[in-house]
Amino acid sequence: MRKIILAVNAGSSSVKVSIFAAEPDQFPVQLAEAQVSGLTSPPAKLKYLRNGEVIVNNRAAEEFSEEGGHKNVTDQNSAFNLILSVFLSDPDLPDLPSRDSISLVCHRIVHGGDYARPQLITDDTLHHLEDLADLAPLHNAPALEIVRWCIDELSPPAKNIACFDSQFHATIPEHIRTYAINPEVARKKGLRKYGFHGISYSFITRAVAEYLGKDRDKVNMIALHLGSGASACAIKAGKSWDTSMGLTPLAGLPGATRSGTLDPSLVFHYTSNVSRLSHLSTSHLHLTRAEAILNLDSGWKALTGTTDFGTITKNRDSNPSMRLAFDLFANRVANYIGSYYVALEGKVDALVFAGGIGERSAELRREIVKLVGCLGFEIDEERNEQIREEGVVVWDVGKEGENEKLKRVLVCRTDEQFEMVRMCMEEEGVW
């Protein structure tokens, strides 16, 4: 039986929602997709595509919320509500005449703890995921607010399924996921590397393997998901071998408002009383002052005053703090590429850029590839600048030709919503 499925991806600065029509044993077909971006750099913008055609191109979300009499778009839940109303009021989207036509909602939940498969959201799963909220302070709580709304407003008939960013990284070997701390405490409290952006890495692995004409379980790559949150992943034989995020999405690369990895002692020298609860804590989220500083008041926001990496890229030649942020990011990313190149013993099929920044900033790609040139990566200036149509998923931006040793440099337009639906369709019981 044909089902209409909604896939909801609540990121730290955006909400992306796609609608699919799905039949058992077939790939889901996307009907429409919308995103509200720039939640951390207002005004938030709305983009809407139906059947791959751009209907609304980055217009202020406010205009739509005013027209439709909705509350202002300030967070993930209001962004989700706006998107749903855009879908429901589109007369050219006959597959979604009303809320009742949605039979499944797939939710991206960044921290899934030890869950190694998507989960049907019951009261028990919901409570368990609420308990994990403090380990993904920018993500789990806003995503669960959307989940609770969907349970109240769409169920029944809709079932809600949680898909986890952390799931893809369940294959990271023990010596890599273990921190050098008291093992007893680590075990009792679940203190280990979990890793995130895994739904995206799962999509990238499939798409790149297909592009290269290789079996998924034979492909090795260094993948970079660079968005408001940024991470790197060493993918060995199609599986996650290592990734830069850790117990929480704070570790590793810096991001829009996140510091990334730094000396763990730094925070005690930054300010006093760091373990006191931040005023930003809520009934669903316990956030210490230390966590608030490192997750919300650091990164591009602290260094430059903006969280928009497009602005940083554009102004880096005239603005020294933006130049510093740009160079700092390229340096940190290049360090991971070097480290993962060694982890993969040099057997790397491709270096892959994805995420809002990775897919759009030709300048950052050029800079990073230049820094890792000694490993056999080289950018093709012309291909790197070329803008690709919406439907293109993977493209090559590396130099080709004479030098056999050159390694591929690819861009992958990642699609976490598609991947979630694909993952859910593999679950028994979904139909």
Ligand SMILES: Nc1ncnc2c1ncn2[C@@H]1O[C@H](COP(=O)(O)OP(=O)(O)O)[C@@H](O)[C@H]1O
């Ligand atoms: N042309 C561009 N050049 C550089 N960065 C861009 C460009 N367009 C968008 N971005 C950045 O992409 C980031 C959003 O990425 P995305 O992966 O969609 O975010 P999220 O982490 O919320 O999922 C923002 O920091 C935004 O500034």
Ligand SMILES: CC(=O)OP(=O)(O)O
């Ligand atoms: C895990 C994470 O940081 O996700 P996002 O980049 O979507 O905020």
Ligand SMILES: [Mg+2]
């Ligand atoms: Mg994202």
